[in-house]
Amino acid sequence: MIGILIAQIVVSAVLASIFLIRPSVTTGAAWKILAFIGLCVLPALCIVGGMNTHMQRSEQRRFCVSCHAMVPYGQSLYVDDPTHLPAQHFQNHRVPPDMACFACHADYTIYGPLKDKMRGLTRIYMQYVSSPPNPIRIEGGYKNHQCLHCHAGARSFEENPVHSAIMDSLTSEQMSCLTSGCHDTAHDVANLNHAKFWKATQ
Amino acid sequence: MKLSAIGIQRFLRVSSALMIAGLLLEIVSLLWFHPLSFVLFAFVAAALIGLGIVVYLVSLVFVVTPPAGNRN
Numbered sequence: 001m002i003g004i005l006i007a008q009i010v011v012s013a014v015l016a017s018i019f020l021i022r023p024s025v026t027t028g029a030a031w032k033i034l035a036f037i038g039l040c041v042l043p044a045l046c047i048v049g050g051m052n053t054h055m056q057r058s059e060q061r062r063f064c065v066s067c068h069a070m071v072p073y074g075q076s077l078y079v080d081d082p083t084h085l086p087a088q089h090f091q092n093h094r095v096p097p098d099m100a101c102f103a104c105h106a107d108y109t110i111y112g113p114l115k116d117k118m119r120g121l122t123r124i125y126m127q128y129v130s131s132p133p134n135p136i137r138i139e140g141g142y143k144n145h146q147c148l149h150c151h152a153g154a155r156s157f158e159e160n161p162v163h164s165a166i167m168d169s170l171t172s173e174q175m176s177c178l179t180s181g182c183h184d185t186a187h188d189v190a191n192l193n194h195a196k197f198w199k200a201t202q
Numbered sequence: 203m204k205l206s207a208i209g210i211q212r213f214l215r216v217s218s219a220l221m222i223a224g225l226l227l228e229i230v231s232l233l234w235f236h237p238l239s240f241v242l243f244a245f246v247a248a249a250l251i252g253l254g255i256v257v258y259l260v261s262l263v264f265v266v267t268p269p270a271g272n273r274n
Contacts, residue, residue: 009228009229013222013226016222016225019214023211035214035258046228046251047252050248051248066237124241
């Protein structure tokens with residue numbers, strides 16, 4: 001897919017270079033049409049294709065951990081501990097492994113991807129211009145609706161007597177899945193040095 | 203100075219130069235797998251390409267080529 005986009009960009013650049021070297025060719029009707037395609041239609045499609053590719057790429061785990069501050073969070077997915085929530089989701093493929101970060105941290109609302117991108121840009125600013133917070137915290141805390149996006153309606157979740165007893169508190173965000181003492185080990189990057197790691201078999 | 207006096211060829215040259223620079227930077231951003239590559243794409247490459255499109259469209263609107271019969 002990225003190959004097709006790069007080929008499209010190269011074609012656009014070749015057409016643009018023709019009009020850069022010899023703009024006088026646009027006197028003919030056919031060249032006028034070609035100029036419109038080469039200097040307006042194709043470049044606009046290149047912007048749309050580039051944006052789409054970058055948005056899809058930013059959903060990949062590899063993209064998230066390519067940022068220095070996120071490396072320990074990526075390592076924490078390999079912790080060999082059944083109580084370690086993100087590691088268990090990742091290792092047991094409860095989330096797509098190559099999109100593990102996005103699956104649990106995406107804002108599943110209509111403008112969610114845009115808000116996520118804006119938050120990402122804020123973090124890039126903190127990384128390169130100001131200084132990143134230590135430890136890194138999610139603005140407003142981790143919301144239950146991100147867990148319930150997948151777990152709500154799932155038989156094993158709904159039929160669990162603990163969950164069914166507090167379902168209203170969970171859906172109204174009065175009680176947090178993570179900080180109410182039930183599933184409280186998430187990433188725990190401060191203790192990674194003492195953790196035992198799982199090695200995936202290829 | 204009126205825009206129509208600048209001439210369509212100069213507009214086309216400027217538009218093409220902006221476009222080529224933006225497209226080359228877009229290729230770099232696509233081959234570079236890093237969060238900064240999105241910044242490069244969105245704030246530099248797409249901006250240059252967009253500006254190139256605007257310059258081209260301005261040339262279509264403001265630069266009036268006289269009809270063949272009126273040329274001396």
